[in-house]
Amino acid sequence: MKIICLAKNYVAHVKEFDSIVPTEPIFFMKHENCIVRNNKPFYLPDFSDNIHHEIEIVVKINKVGKNIDKKYAHRYFGEIGLGIDFTARDLQKKAKDGGNPWEISKAFDHSAPLSKFVLVSDFKDVNKLHFRLDVNGTTVQDGNTELMIFPLDVQISYISRFLTLKTGDLLFTGTPEGVGQVKVGDRLEAWLEDRKLMDFQVK
Secondary structure: OOEEEEEOOEHHHHHHOOOOOOOOOEEEEEOHHHEEOOOOOEOOOOOOOOEEEOEEEEEEEOOOEOOOOHHHHHHHEEEEEEEEOOEEHHHHHHHHHOOOOOHHHHOOOOOEEEOOOEEHHHOOOHHHOEEEEEEOOEEEEEEEHHHEOOOHHHHHHHHHHHOOEOOOOEEEOOOOOOOEEOOOOOEEEEEEOOEEEEEEEEO
16 A cells, blocks of 8 residues: 655745745655544654644545546546644754655554544545644644645646556545644644544643
8 A cells, every 4th residue: 555645736835935836736755653533542653842733634545547537537536635744843854954765754564543534435525625734632733635736636647657556555645834843731622524533632
């Protein structure tokens, strides 16, 4: 199973880091050890002093595909959920400043809490899905898939040019603005439309 993650896929998020809006999708990888399921706690690692939350829509690939045409991309997933792309922002900055890869800040163990999945058919339009993250009862990230720079079909088509997508692969589709540091004792609740799919604590 691969975990493929989109970077810089919401304009407001790109701007909050004074970055450049991309002209084609940018992606990086996580791995199986990153996943935390069933609302188990997230334990702050001892190697970072600045772990940020990034709420994302997650798509589960349901069949093998390579060089997928955009118009057929919707056939390659039938379930959707939410995930948190936890990022060690201090390690990321250090890596970027040195011109080095920054997987160390994104792909560490337990850096991808994952919700249960729900059927895409439960929703009227996957390109107009509202989702949000609350921390300690206050909404900190509020997004909608219609604001994606690269919609789901574009992401799947583009990525499949370089990587063969396989059944069970996960696609984290980018985070909206409002990312921020988490601390011990924080309660994170994530909503997809009117469904609360995640509710866990930071320890």
